[in-house]
Amino acid sequence: MSAPSESNAPVMTAHRAGLIGCHSCGRVWTQDHDQCLRCGAHLMPPDRRSLQKVWAWWFAGLIMYIPANLFPMMSTQTFAGLAGSSESTIIEGVFELIHHGSYDIAIIVFVASIIVPMGKFVAIGWLAIVAGRPATVDQAHTRLKIYEVVEFIGRWSMIDVFVVAILSALVQLGFMASVHPGPAAASFALSVAFTMLSAQSFDARLIWRGLPLRSKSE
Amino acid sequence: MLAPGCPWPILTSMEHEPSYDLATGRGLMACPKCDALHIEEELELGETARCTRCGTVMAKPRDGAFVQLIALSFTSMVLLVGAVFFPFLEVSAMGFGNASSLFDVALAFADGVLLPLVIAVLAMIIGLPITRAFLLVYVLAPLAQGRKPHRHAARAFRWSEVMRPWSMAEIFVIGTAVALVKVAGLASVHLGPAFWAFCALIFVNIASRAFMCQTSIWDAIEDAGQTVEFHGKPRRAKA
Numbered sequence: 001m002s003a004p005s006e007s008n009a010p011v012m013t014a015h016r017a018g019l020i021g022c023h024s025c026g027r028v029w030t031q032d033h034d035q036c037l038r039c040g041a042h043l044m045p046p047d048r049r050s051l052q053k054v055w056a057w058w059f060a061g062l063i064m065y066i067p068a069n070l071f072p073m074m075s076t077q078t079f080a081g082l083a084g085s086s087e088s089t090i091i092e093g094v095f096e097l098i099h100h101g102s103y104d105i106a107i108i109v110f111v112a113s114i115i116v117p118m119g120k121f122v123a124i125g126w127l128a129i130v131a132g133r134p135a136t137v138d139q140a141h142t143r144l145k146i147y148e149v150v151e152f153i154g155r156w157s158m159i160d161v162f163v164v165a166i167l168s169a170l171v172q173l174g175f176m177a178s179v180h181p182g183p184a185a186a187s188f189a190l191s192v193a194f195t196m197l198s199a200q201s202f203d204a205r206l207i208w209r210g211l212p213l214r215s216k217s218e
Numbered sequence: 219m220l221a222p223g224c225p226w227p228i229l230t231s232m233e234h235e236p237s238y239d240l241a242t243g244r245g246l247m248a249c250p251k252c253d254a255l256h257i258e259e260e261l262e263l264g265e266t267a268r269c270t271r272c273g274t275v276m277a278k279p280r281d282g283a284f285v286q287l288i289a290l291s292f293t294s295m296v297l298l299v300g301a302v303f304f305p306f307l308e309v310s311a312m313g314f315g316n317a318s319s320l321f322d323v324a325l326a327f328a329d330g331v332l333l334p335l336v337i338a339v340l341a342m343i344i345g346l347p348i349t350r351a352f353l354l355v356y357v358l359a360p361l362a363q364g365r366k367p368h369r370h371a372a373r374a375f376r377w378s379e380v381m382r383p384w385s386m387a388e389i390f391v392i393g394t395a396v397a398l399v400k401v402a403g404l405a406s407v408h409l410g411p412a413f414w415a416f417c418a419l420i421f422v423n424i425a426s427r428a429f430m431c432q433t434s435i436w437d438a439i440e441d442a443g444q445t446v447e448f449h450g451k452p453r454r455a456k457a
Contacts (some may be wrong), residue, residue, distance in 0.1 A: 011271050012255045014248035017240055019255075021248020023377060025436040026276065028243030028255065036438050039376045046253055065439070077275070097400070105399045110391070144251060144272055151383075158342070158386055162393030165339050169322040170309050171401060186335045193338075196383060208252040 015209070020045055022205070034044040036134060045204035047132075054128045057198035068188035074164045078177045089184060090114065090160060113188070114151055120195050123150045124202065131206040143207045151199050155179050157192045161185055247433075249274055258437075267433075284362035284438075290426040291351040291358075297415045297416060297422065298348045305410035307394070320344060320412060346385040347419070352439035353378040361438045372439050379432065388420045 014021035019028045024041035034043050044050055051081060072087035090113050097106035123146055132145070164185045171179040237246030238257050247256045248268040256276065261267055266278040280286075301320060308317040318344065325336060357375045360367050368374075394413060401407055 003444040013253040014243075014246075014251055014255050017255060019240075019243045019246070019248070021250065021253055021255075023250045025251055026433060027436070027440075028248050030242055038436055039249045039377060042375050050242050083391075087434055094267065100399075102399045105396050130244040140252075141272065153382075155386055156389055158389050159393045159396060161335075161339070162343075162386075162390050163396045166307070166397040167400060169318045169325070170307050170316060170407075171405070177405070177427055178227065184454060187246065189335055189338060200383070204251040208254075 011116065013205075013208070015046055015205075021205075023205075035152065046203050046209055048206065049076065050104065050203045051128050051131060051206070053201040054124065057194050057201060058121070058124055058128070060146050061194035061198055063122075064165075064187045064191035064194060065117060068184045068191050071184040071187070072182035072183050073184045073188070074168060076177065085150075087182060088187070092093075109160060109163070112157050116157050117195065120150055120154055120157075121197070123147075124198055125196065127202060127207070131202070132209055135207070144204060147199075147202065147204055147207065154196045154199055155194070157195075158189065161189045161192070167210050177192050247276065249276060257303070278431045279434045280429050280431065283429040283431060283434065286360045286429045287426055288355055288358050288362060290422050290429070291354045293360060294419055294426075295348060295351045297419050298344055301412040301415040301419070302344055304412040304415070305409055306412040307398075308408040309405045319410075321395070323378050337413045342384060342386045343390045346381045347387050350378045350385055357435065357439070361435070361442065365442075367439050367442050372436075375439065381403075387416055388423060391416050391420060 003105055018031060018105055020031055020033065020043045021028050022036035022039060022041055022043060025036060025039040027036055027038045029036065031044060031045070035041070069090055075087040075095060085110055090109075094106050094110045094114070096104050097103075097109060127147055127150075129141060135143070164179075164181050168179045168181045226419040237259075240246070245258050246256065247258050249256065249272060251274040252269060252406050254269055254271040256267075256270070261277055261279055263279050267276045268274065281337045295442055302320065305317040307320075310316070321340075353374045356368060357371045357378070361372075391413075394416070397450055
């Protein structure tokens with residue numbers, strides 16, 4: 001394969017050496033330790049068992065994502081409801097913004113609350129499925145990139161929750177207009193939090209391991 | 219003993235002088251992203267050590283990083299306190315006006331089912347950033363003066379690292395921008411001092427990320443003789 005520099009030379013890993021590396025501070029310990037003596041983090045050997053946690057948070061996130069899209073994010077009352085009160089879900093909110101002509105903001109909201117969460121479900125699910133399968137170095141690099149992007153971008157989905165929070169605090173103009181948060185705000189926040197936890201519990205070291213269920217060295 | 223600008227770890231690939239022990243893991247470091255083993259070595263200030271396999275940055279000591287981080291933590295504490303008590307946004311339309319501080323923003327959710335969300339929102343935009351700033355100062359202040367770290371320094375730093383993805387000040391600012399556009403047609407909006415405090419906070423965070431090197435801090439804590447006290451779970455003895 002046309003892998004970069006270190007390519008096919010076997011890399012000495014902590015696991016192959018019969019040691020455990022701390023995922024939080026990098027210190028290396030013998031396998032009979034179950035807690036890092038330097039930073040106190042729990043030591044986990046890199047095997048597929050840790051994926052259970054990833055899937056648990058993943059499904060929790062997916063379940064919360066359904067009501068987040070079906071229920072209204074917020075309801076707006078203008079002129080004490082005389083000029084109509086409107087409730088809008090996430091996608092309706094985006095269309096409203098397009099209707100107002102603010103395309104840039106509409107794109108931000110659309111990306112942050114629809115593209116990013118969906119992409120995150122797909123990416124984490126895929127990573128968890130292929131984790132530990134034999135891969136070339138190139139593939140491993142790609143997967144690590146994807147994982148890093150997912151980890152970095154996940155928090156940004158919270159934008160919509162903050163928008164609802166700010167609007168409902170700000171737009172309390174009595175008779176004129178008032179905004180109230182809807183149930184979707186809570187379930188969307190939970191969905192984002194769960195997928196963040198799912199991404200965090202994914203062990204990136206699995207990307208680099210050929211066949212993790214087989215015993216090492218022998 | 220360690221003052222800023224003293225020993226740092228460096229990582230090179232395996233074949234080197236035997237300052238490490240493959241049986242116990244002493245002097246070794248594993249990449250948290252790919253598990254590749256590296257030997258710890260001294261690193262010049264300003265150098266960056268990357269994992270030989272996956273390229274993850276493993277250490278990047280910078281001159282005076284601890285002092286800078288303490289200063290930046292104090293800055294963000296001041297900004298956050300300001301952000302809580304000054305008005306955030308003011309909106310007015312047809313004689314009706316409303317000024318809201320951050321607590322109003324969070325309390326918007328305070329009715330009924332959404333109450334837990336209040337706590338979550340407040341924690342993410344104020345609570346966690348301010349706690350992280352305190353924890354960092356607690357950990358780094360003695361280290362920067364070359365003294366022994368405070369009790370539980372290791373745990374404090376680990377918690378501050380756990381909280382990192384959950385402090386969302388910069389996302390909140392973007393959220394504000396979106397909210398402003400939505401409100402713009404309805405009423406006129408004035409930005410309060412708290413909004414600008416949050417904008418400044420983004421830059422403080424970026425600066426502090428540039429100086430942050432977890433490996434150096436962990437090493438400094440370890441070299442200064444701090445060991446983790448074990449909570450609850452008994453640990454099996456070394457083989």
